[in-house]
Amino acid sequence: xxxxxxxxxxxxxxxxxxxxxxxxxxxxxxxxxxxxxxxxxxxxxxxxxxxxxxxxxxxxxxxxxxxxxxxxxxxxxxxxxxxxxxxxxxxxxxxxxxxxxxxxxxxxxxxxxxxxxxxxxxxxxxxxxxxxxxxxxxxxxxxxxxxxxxxxxxxxxxxxxxxxxxxxxxxxxxxxxxxxxxxxxxxxxxxxxxxxxxxxxx
Amino acid sequence: xxxxxxxxxxxxxxxxxxxxxxxxxxxxxxxxxxxxxxxxxxxxxxxxxxxxxxxxxxxxxxxxxxxxxxxxxxxxxxxxxxxxxxxxxxxxxxxxxxxxxxxxxxxxxxxxxxxxxxxxxxxxxxxxxxxxxxxxxxxxxxxxxxxxxxxxxxxxxxxxxxxxxxxxxxxxxxxxxxxxxxxxxxxxxxxxxxxxxxxxxxxxxxxxxxxxxxxxxxxxxxxxxxxxxxxxxxxxxxxxxxxxxxxxxxxxxxxxxxxxxxxxxxxxxxxxxxxxxxxxxxxxxxxxxxxxxxxxxxxxxxxxxxxxxxxxxxxxxxxxxxxxxxxxxxxxxxxxxxxxxxxxxxxxxxxxxxxxxxxxxxxxxxxxxxxxxxxxxxxxxxxxxxxxxxxxxxxxxxxxxxxxxxxxxxxxxxxxxxxxxxxxxxxxxxxxxxxxxxxxxxxxxxxxxxxxxxxxxxxxxxxxxxxxxxxxxxxxxxxxxxxxxxxxxxxxxxxxxxxxxxxxxxxxxxxxxxxxxxxxxxxxxxxxxxxxxxxxxxxxxxxxxxxxxxxxxxxxxxxxxxxxxxxxxxxxxxxxxxxxxxxxxxxxxxxxxxxxxxxxxxxxxxxxxxxxxxxxxxxxxxxxxxxxxxxxxxxxxxxxxxxxxxxxxxxxxxxxxxxxxxxxxxxxxxxxxxxxxxxxxxxxxxxxxxxxxxxxxxxxxxxxxxxxxxxxxxxxxxxxxxxxxxxxxxxxxxxxxxxxxxxxxxxxxxxxxxxxxxxx
Numbered sequence: 001x002x003x004x005x006x007x008x009x010x011x012x013x014x015x016x017x018x019x020x021x022x023x024x025x026x027x028x029x030x031x032x033x034x035x036x037x038x039x040x041x042x043x044x045x046x047x048x049x050x051x052x053x054x055x056x057x058x059x060x061x062x063x064x065x066x067x068x069x070x071x072x073x074x075x076x077x078x079x080x081x082x083x084x085x086x087x088x089x090x091x092x093x094x095x096x097x098x099x100x101x102x103x104x105x106x107x108x109x110x111x112x113x114x115x116x117x118x119x120x121x122x123x124x125x126x127x128x129x130x131x132x133x134x135x136x137x138x139x140x141x142x143x144x145x146x147x148x149x150x151x152x153x154x155x156x157x158x159x160x161x162x163x164x165x166x167x168x169x170x171x172x173x174x175x176x177x178x179x180x181x182x183x184x185x186x187x188x189x190x191x192x193x194x195x196x197x198x199x200x201x202x
Numbered sequence: 203x204x205x206x207x208x209x210x211x212x213x214x215x216x217x218x219x220x221x222x223x224x225x226x227x228x229x230x231x232x233x234x235x236x237x238x239x240x241x242x243x244x245x246x247x248x249x250x251x252x253x254x255x256x257x258x259x260x261x262x263x264x265x266x267x268x269x270x271x272x273x274x275x276x277x278x279x280x281x282x283x284x285x286x287x288x289x290x291x292x293x294x295x296x297x298x299x300x301x302x303x304x305x306x307x308x309x310x311x312x313x314x315x316x317x318x319x320x321x322x323x324x325x326x327x328x329x330x331x332x333x334x335x336x337x338x339x340x341x342x343x344x345x346x347x348x349x350x351x352x353x354x355x356x357x358x359x360x361x362x363x364x365x366x367x368x369x370x371x372x373x374x375x376x377x378x379x380x381x382x383x384x385x386x387x388x389x390x391x392x393x394x395x396x397x398x399x400x401x402x403x404x405x406x407x408x409x410x411x412x413x414x415x416x417x418x419x420x421x422x423x424x425x426x427x428x429x430x431x432x433x434x435x436x437x438x439x440x441x442x443x444x445x446x447x448x449x450x451x452x453x454x455x456x457x458x459x460x461x462x463x464x465x466x467x468x469x470x471x472x473x474x475x476x477x478x479x480x481x482x483x484x485x486x487x488x489x490x491x492x493x494x495x496x497x498x499x500x501x502x503x504x505x506x507x508x509x510x511x512x513x514x515x516x517x518x519x520x521x522x523x524x525x526x527x528x529x530x531x532x533x534x535x536x537x538x539x540x541x542x543x544x545x546x547x548x549x550x551x552x553x554x555x556x557x558x559x560x561x562x563x564x565x566x567x568x569x570x571x572x573x574x575x576x577x578x579x580x581x582x583x584x585x586x587x588x589x590x591x592x593x594x595x596x597x598x599x600x601x602x603x604x605x606x607x608x609x610x611x612x613x614x615x616x617x618x619x620x621x622x623x624x625x626x627x628x629x630x631x632x633x634x635x636x637x638x639x640x641x642x643x644x645x646x647x648x649x650x651x652x653x654x655x656x657x658x659x660x661x662x663x664x665x666x667x668x669x670x671x672x673x674x675x676x677x678x679x680x681x682x683x684x685x686x687x688x689x690x691x692x693x694x695x696x697x698x699x700x701x702x703x704x705x706x707x708x709x710x711x712x713x714x715x716x717x718x719x720x721x722x723x724x725x726x727x728x729x730x731x732x733x734x735x736x737x738x739x740x741x742x743x744x745x746x747x748x749x750x751x752x753x754x755x756x757x758x759x760x761x762x763x764x765x766x767x768x769x770x771x772x773x774x775x776x777x778x779x780x781x782x783x784x785x786x787x788x789x790x791x792x793x794x795x796x797x798x799x800x801x802x803x804x805x806x807x808x809x810x811x812x813x814x815x816x817x818x819x820x821x822x823x824x825x826x827x828x829x830x831x832x833x834x835x836x837x838x839x840x841x842x843x844x845x846x847x848x849x850x851x852x853x854x855x856x857x858x859x860x861x862x863x864x865x866x867x868x869x870x871x872x873x874x875x876x877x878x879x880x881x882x883x884x885x886x887x888x889x890x891x892x893x894x895x896x897x898x899x900x901x902x903x904x905x906x907x908x909x910x911x912x913x914x915x916x917x918x919x920x921x922x923x924x925x926x927x928x929x930x931x932x933x934x935x936x937x938x939x940x941x942x943x944x945x946x947x948x949x950x951x952x953x954x955x956x957x958x959x960x961x962x
Contacts, residue, residue, distance in 0.1 A: 015231050021221060074446035075438065087226060096227035103221070105438065116224045122433060138432060143454040151461055158428040158464065165856060176433075183430045 007038055009054045021103040034099070041098050044069070053095065063091030066098075076141040080121045089126075111181060119176045131170040132156050213237040283307065287727050293452030295736045296459060298554070299685050302694075303727065305750050309694060310719045312405060316398050316705070317712045323394050324387070324709050325368050331381025332374070339624035340372055340778040348622065360636045369639070369710035372632035372778035378793075386798075388780035388790045392769070395706040399762050402702065406758060410751045425852065427460055455736070466549045476547065483545040490538060491563055494531050498567045501527045502574055509578075524575070528568055535564050536689060550737075555749055557688045562753060565696055573764060576637055580772070583630035590627045591776050597625070629778040631707045638704030639711055642697065646718050649693060653729050657683045661733040682735045690726075691750055699757040706765050 008016075016034060042049040044065040050057050063082050072078040082091035085101040093101070103109060104117050120126075124134045135156040139147065147155070163171055163179040171179075217237050220230055279285060284307055292300035336342050343351045343366050351362035360369075367373060379386055435453050505524050519526070539560045543553055661682050668675045675681065697715070704711045769788055774781035781787045795804050809815065 015234055074443055076436065087228075096231075100227045110222050113222050113224055118433065135432065139457075142432065142436060142450070143457060144450050146450075146454045147457060151457070154461060154464070155428055155432070155457060159432055162426050163429045167856070179426050179429050180433060182426065183434050 007035065007051060007053050012053070016099070021099060037099060037102055038095065040069075041095055049095075058094070060088075060092040060094050061098075063093075066091065066093055076144075077121055080124065084117060084120045112177070115177045115180050116173070118180065119173050122176075129170040129172055130176060132160065135159055210241055213240050217241070284723060284727075287723075289452075290448060291727060291730055293448045293455060295685065295730065295734070296455050298551070298687060298737075299730065301747055301750075302685075302687050302690055303723070305691065305747060306694060306719065306723055306726075308409070309698060310716070310723065312402065312698075313701070313712060313716050313719060315401065315405075316701075317716050319394055319397060319401070320705065320709050320712050323390050324374075327380065327385045327387055327390070328374055329368060331383070331385060332377075332387065335366070336621060338375065339621045339626055340375070340629075340782075341366060342621040344626065345620075345622040360639055365632060365636065367710075369708055370632045370635045371707045371709070371780075372629045372635075372775075374780040376780050376782045376784075386794065389794050391780045392787060392790050395765070395769075398705055399702065399758070399765070402758055403755075406751055406755050410748055410755070413748045413751065431456060431460060462550065479545045479547070483542050486542050487539055487560055490535060490542075491560070494535060494564060495567055497527060497531070498571055502571050505575075506578070524571060528571065531564065532568070536561050554688055558692060558749070558753065561688060561692050562695075565692060569696075569699075569760070572641070576634060579633060579637070580630045583628040583633055584772070587627040587630070587775060590625065594625050594627075594777075627775050627777050629775045631775060631779055635704060635708030635711070638700060639708050639714065642700055642704070642711065642714060642718070645693075645697060645700075646722075649722075650725065653726065657729050657733040683733065684737050685730055685734045692753075695750070695753050695757050698754065699761045702758060702761040703764055706769075 013031065013034065021034075038053075041061070042051075045061055048061065049059055063079070063086075066082045067073060067078050072081065075081065079091060081101065082093065083089055085097050085104075086093045087097055104113055119130070122134060122138050123130050124137050125131070136152055139152055139155055160169060160171070163175050165175050165178060166172065214237075217234060220234055220237075223230065225233075284303075288300055288303045288307070291303055333341065343363060347356075347362065350356050353362065356362040357364050364370075365372070374387065374391065376388055378388065431453075435456065437449060501524055508520055508523075536557075539557060543556060546553065546556070548556065660680055664675045664680055664682060673679070697718075701711060701715045770786065772786075774784055774787050776782055781790060784790060795807055
């Protein structure tokens with residue numbers, strides 16, 4: 001396995017399998033999954049992405065292309081997701097970033113890893129704390145601005161009240177993790193409501 | 203050598219956990235390369251690595267299992283009927299409206315089983331193995347009615363061909379065993395009739411018990427309600443704009459529900475005024491109920507008097523007085539109760555329960571009149587039957603006497619009368635069955651018409667007349683209707699009560715109800731989505747639905763009583779139905795026990811029905827009830843105590859962290875004095891790795907801060923086993939000494955090193 005493809009060298013594949021990707025478990029599925037992902041990545045911009053990655057080309061896809069993927073385009077947090085996983089923090093992703101994103105969002109990723117990245121996604125101003133303005137932005141994105149200002153304020157106050165353990169008026173990573181691992185849905189939040197889309201997120 | 207081995211082990215561990223680290227891919231790949239090179243270089247000197255294949259296999263099996271579980275869950279979810287529809291309704295109207303549809307679906311399932319029982323064990327045998335239409339008297343339309351038997355108006359009243367069909371009791375023959383299989387139809391009929399109640403009772407109680415386990419009233423959900431709603435409600439697997447729309451709507455609705463709950467909790471209470479208002483409201487409503495009860499009683503009495511008078515003298519109003527008064531009460535009282543209930547100012551969920559209970563009391567009056575009228579009819583028919591029976595016997599005796607005297611034999615063949623011409627009794631059971639079926643059908647018509655006119659027409663008028671009307675119809679007076687949860691739920695419950703009562707006399711009734719529920723589901727779902735608007739205060743339904751179940755149970759008992767009474771006391775008609783010829787209906791069972799079962803079972807039954815055995819049995823059950831009640835109360839108490847403890851622990855933890863700053867100096871001094879020194883050495887020895895980490899990645903914070911190498915339970919551990927040792931999180935908010943930032947850790951690991959530590 002591995003002599004049919006010319007995208008990656010064997011060492012690269014091995015490195016992906018052993019050290020980096022959560023969803024890959026053995027060599028036989030490795031090549032298929034990585035190839036699938038590689039072609040998804042390439043399909044976004046065939047003219048930019050070379051077919052040969054053996055010499056680590058430095059190719060970045062702009063955020064607009066990433067955000068138009070079917071898995072992400074309905075997600076209210078797609079911009080933050082792209083920003084968090086991209087190297088430059090702007091949403092432009094290399095292939096490594098792309099694989100990283102799928103790895104973390106897959107089912108096999110450990111809870112703590114997911115919690116960590118969830119924290120970064122909800123931290124809009126990237127100050128390592130989820131402050132009130134971050135909460136307000138999150139809430140408005142979730143409800144598409146349907147709630148009144150009073151209601152938004154009340155909910156954000158309640159959230160800080162519930163989860164802020166060190167009482168500094170904002171959520172640190174620790175507060176967030178303390179709260180999120182107790183959530184019943186967090187453990188199964190990747191459970192699909194819509195069967196056909198399992199195939200996209202394996 | 204040992205040190206080298208340790209280092210190799212460390213590197214290997216690092217490689218194993220590398221994918222759990224929140225680093226950039228590039229960094230991970232670099233670290234991996236470095237670690238792998240190191241291990242390769244030195245491992246050769248130490249021996250081979252092992253277990254990788256096994257690990258890979260285990261992981262693969264785990265993944266396959268997860269996928270299989272997921273597929274199976276999806277399949278199960280896809281099998282539940284109408285799930286998508288109900289989710290749609292829930293996302294737009296809230297869980298309280300959806301709870302009605304879930305209840306409707308549950309009811310449909312129940313009726314499906316009841317229909318299966320009735321159809322398979324009573325109707326099918328009679329159709330397949332019994333005598334066909336027209337062979338005997340009870341199965342044929344009488345000669346006098348045959349001309350009009352097919353008319354639509356007659357069929358609509360369930361006379362004519364309908365009356366002499368499998369739909370009703372009268373059709374069934376009383377032959378003890380029919381067909382090749384020697385199927386005992388009368389016995390089966392009785393047992394199915396009773397079994398319907400038994401099964402319904404079992405299912406209702408089982409559902410109640412299951413719901414009680416699932417937790418409480420829907421009021422409390424845990425410590426982090428809003429936080430969880432905010433951070434975990436979006437489904438990252440949504441890839442479809444419509445689903446996304448629904449998800450947005452449901453998230454908004456869910457937030458609004460929790461906000462309502464929260465506002466209720468925060469409301470300022472003037473408790474005395476509230477209590478007074480509530481007492482006043484209850485008093486007013488009791489007066490209303492009492493008044494309506496008396497009105498019903500009065501009207502029924504008058505109708506009895508009218509029945510004695512000649513029919514021609516009565517005006518239309520007097521003839522239909524009862525129905526008129528009932529409809530009036532049904533229209534006027536519920537809105538009246540709602541208006542009075544505004545005085546009470548309850549949480550909407552509780553207000554709904556009160557409303558349900560009150561309308562239930564009102565509808566009981568309805569039930570009373572209906573049953574009263576029915577019993578009158580039955581008694582009258584019984585009277586007539588006696589007369590006809592005497593006549594028939596007389597006629598038969600004459601026939602025999604004539605025949606034997608004419609032909610001089612004693613072997614007399616049965617009279618050669620065409621089934622359509624035979625004299626027949628009034629068959630009160632079929633009459634009762636017809637009444638029930640007519641009631642159900644008219645109920646269906648009324649409810650569908652109400653929806654059509656009250657909701658749909660209203661919505662159409664408001665929408666289109668708005669363009670040319672003086673005031674804003676949509677915001678002002680009529681506007682769009684809200685879904686009336688209490689009315690619909692009660693309608694459903696009472697409907698089911700009617701089915702339970704009538705199923706014994708009209709086996710086809712369950713099938714009719716099944717069709718009704720099916721069409722009702724689609725019709726009402728459509729009506730809700732297209733004509734109704736969500737309630738102003740969307741509230742979360744109590745997750746358990748136990749209140750509906752409780753009402754249903756009550757109705758089940760109420761409907762059991764008349765049926766059992768008739769089985770035990772009234773004698774069956776002599777010429778129709780499966781029990782014709784018996785003294786009492788349950789005689790069939792007695793006969794079966796005597797004749798068909800072995801002798802000792804008969805003995806057992808005789809002993810079992812001895813009062814000397816029954817009374818102690820009842821006493822025992824009462825005692826068991828009392829004991830179980832006491833035990834369950836004990837558990838509930840223990841539950842609340844535990845919850846309080848958890849809450850107190852959480853508050854204490856919070857306080858401790860808040861107060862850390864002020865008392866920290868004291869703590870430090872105290873800890874210096876302690877021989878344990880469990881706390882202080884730790885932060886110091888971890889400073890170097892902390893600084894190193896911080897320097898290399900200034901913007902990243904460390905995950906899994908409170909691992910401490912101790913995993914209390916699997917769920918609580920926040921860090922995967924980290925070979926670098928426990929790491930603390932980034933700079934604390936106060937920028938004080940590292941001791942501050944250590945504060946959060948001991949939280950979950952409380953049971954461990956902090957035992958001897960003095961608490962404030």
